Amino acid sequence: MDFICAGVVLVLLLWVGSQLWALNRNYRAARLMGLPIVLCPFDPDSLTIPSLSTLSPPSLSASSSAPLLPTAAFAAFELTIWGWEFHDKAAVHERLGPAFVLVTTGLNRLICADPSMADAVLARRRDFLHPDITIKAMGLLGPNVVTRTVVTLLSSSPSSSRAPVAAMSYVDAISLVTELLVPAAFIPARVLSLPIMPRILQRLGIALRCLPHLTTDMLDHERRTDSPIVPDAGQTKITGQQDTVDTIMRTLVRLSDQARCQNDNGTHTSPDDKGSKISSSVASRTYLTEEEIAGNLFIFTAAGFDTTSNTMFYAVTLLAAYPEWQTWVQAEIDRVLGTMPESSGDQSPPLDYAVAFPKLTRCLAVMTATTQSLPSGQCAATPICVPAPCAVYVNTMALHTSPSSWGADALVFNPARWLQPGPREGAREVLVAPPRGIYLPWSVGPRKCPGQKMSQVEFVSVISTLFGRCTAEPVPRRGESMQQARQRLLDLTEDSQPGLTLQMNKSKDVHLRWTRR
Ligand code: HEM
Numbered sequence: 001m002d003f004i005c006a007g008v009v010l011v012l013l014l015w016v017g018s019q020l021w022a023l024n025r026n027y028r029a030a031r032l033m034g035l036p037i038v039l040c041p042f043d044p045d046s047l048t049i050p051s052l053s054t055l056s057p058p059s060l061s062a063s064s065s066a067p068l069l070p071t072a073a074f075a076a077f078e079l080t081i082w083g084w085e086f087h088d089k090a091a092v093h094e095r096l097g098p099a100f101v102l103v104t105t106g107l108n109r110l111i112c113a114d115p116s117m118a119d120a121v122l123a124r125r126r127d128f129l130h131p132d133i134t135i136k137a138m139g140l141l142g143p144n145v146v147t148r149t150v151v152t153l154l155s156s157s158p159s160s161s162r163a164p165v166a167a168m169s170y171v172d173a174i175s176l177v178t179e180l181l182v183p184a185a186f187i188p189a190r191v192l193s194l195p196i197m198p199r200i201l202q203r204l205g206i207a208l209r210c211l212p213h214l215t216t217d218m219l220d221h222e223r224r225t226d227s228p229i230v231p232d233a234g235q236t237k238i239t240g241q242q243d244t245v246d247t248i249m250r251t252l253v254r255l256s257d258q259a260r261c262q263n264d265n266g267t268h269t270s271p272d273d274k275g276s277k278i279s280s281s282v283a284s285r286t287y288l289t290e291e292e293i294a295g296n297l298f299i300f301t302a303a304g305f306d307t308t309s310n311t312m313f314y315a316v317t318l319l320a321a322y323p324e325w326q327t328w329v330q331a332e333i334d335r336v337l338g339t340m341p342e343s344s345g346d347q348s349p350p351l352d353y354a355v356a357f358p359k360l361t362r363c364l365a366v367m368t369a370t371t372q373s374l375p376s377g378q379c380a381a382t383p384i385c386v387p388a389p390c391a392v393y394v395n396t397m398a399l400h401t402s403p404s405s406w407g408a409d410a411l412v413f414n415p416a417r418w419l420q421p422g423p424r425e426g427a428r429e430v431l432v433a434p435p436r437g438i439y440l441p442w443s444v445g446p447r448k449c450p451g452q453k454m455s456q457v458e459f460v461s462v463i464s465t466l467f468g469r470c471t472a473e474p475v476p477r478r479g480e481s482m483q484q485a486r487q488r489l490l491d492l493t494e495d496s497q498p499g500l501t502l503q504m505n506k507s508k509d510v511h512l513r514w515t516r517r
Pocket residue numbers: 145146299300301303304305307308311371376377378382440441442443446447448449450451452454455
């Protein structure tokens with residue numbers, strides 16, 4: 001018995017010793033950076049810690065009615081909770097400065113809200129790489145702009161026998177995979193589909209098994225027919241080609257097939273050349289393989305869908321909570337688009353994007369103000385790895401809300417701060433271009449979001465249509481005044497948690513009444 005106890009104590013001592021040794025090594029490395037240091041005596045990336053992150057930061061803190069941790073311990077622990085940046089805004093940087101290092105027993109974390117440092121880090125894509133976990137999750141369906149490497153494909157996995165394709169649509173499947181990206185990337189589809197799994201995971205399993213075939217079927221359909229595809233996400237009309245709908249998929253397939261023909265210089269290659277070719281010819285070829293098309297379709301749909309729709313959801317909620325901003329934006333919509341017919345917008349001629357979009361600057365300012373205070377499109381901090389032992393987090397939430405950059409009212413939703421008078425007298429207001437590094441919802445440098453303009457156009461078109469025709473207000477609960485209902489909406493937006501994108505925890509409690517104008 002004594003022998004067993006001694007063994008347990010020895011193992012424990014060895015473990016504690018190894019942790020202290022790692023902490024000391026990382027501390028010494030952090031000292032070299034000359035930045036403020038916060039000590040965290042555990043590894044926040046270990047498996048047990050992320051599960052703690054399901055606790056909301058306020059429930060752990062000393063400020064809550066039943067605090068689990070004393071203030072000092074919470075201050076260090078808080079920095080390891082997933083999504084802490086959203087709740088903290090710029091507070092930690094007000095205390096510690098624009099950049100500091102969280103020293104852990106695993107990987108140190110450099111947390112940066114320094115505009116020029118953020119700009120420099122994001123400009124060096126080759127030096128600051130995404131962590132392996134991101135690459136694996138993003139490369140779920142094939143190599144793409146994010147991974148830019150060859151990854152193992154779902155479609156080439158022996159377990160992916162033909163799944164029931166009709167079980168769900170491509171967009172539904174992508175949407176589910178994006179929502180549950182971590183289990184999707186790390187738990188095999190056949191395990192997820194087991195009857196003992198929760199229903200949502202079983203559905204995810206089906207989505208994963210369907211996706212390669214849904215993608216292949218779409219590409220086959222694309223090559224077989226010239227007729228327009230059933231309207232779906234990401235469609236645009238090509239000017240001058242009557243009734244021709246061009247989608248990202250159609251463009252990718254067409255350009256890739258054209259380039260493949262030129263590359264092959266007459267030699268026949270089946271469009272179905274699988275991943276085996278990727279590594280051998282990747283340097284010389286100028287076309288995308290089937291897997292790369294599939295991977296890029298996935299990443300564009302996943303990166304573009306939630307981000308934009310989420311931003312719209314937050315913006316609509318904020319406009320319903322702030323009637324003064326709603327009136328402000330409606331004045332512009334009425335001026336630019338005229339009062340829309342009462343009956344049906346389907347009868348009215350389509351708006352000319354090139355004419356309308358540049359004039360709807362207030363609508364765009366609503367988007368910039370939303371992405372400033374609620375970074376609904378992206379995580380509040382972007383992790384990037386630098387050579388061991390350090391990861392860099394660009395704290396966009398803090399950059400967007402820093403009083404030194406934005407003034408004392410940095411946290412106030414104020415779309416007008418984003419507009420300035422035009423260059424000539426009487427010219428329309430133009431969007432403010434903030435100094436480098438302080439506003440990064442779409443990132444900057446070589447990692448900059450390729451969908452920025454598309455999401456802005458989508459946003460302006462949806463907001464101008466909705467608020468041109470209707471006015472939104474919250475539905476008050478029993479005994480609640482309109483003012484209280486508006487405040488409740490604002491509280492709901494603040495009760496959010498970043499996942500892949502920021503999500504309201506109680507989004508189903510947002511009840512709005514839409515009245516025709
Ligand atoms: C409000 C809407 C959006 C926001 C806030 C947003 C934000 C971002 C950010 C911050 C990044 C850089 C991520 C990183 O460095 O890890 C990014 C990348 C990306 N976004 Fe968006 N995005 C939006 C909409 C879209 C749309 C509509 C599309 C597609 C049509 C899209 C496609 C992509 C792709 C493919 C990447 C990866 C680029 C690369 O790594 O080279 N995004 N986005």
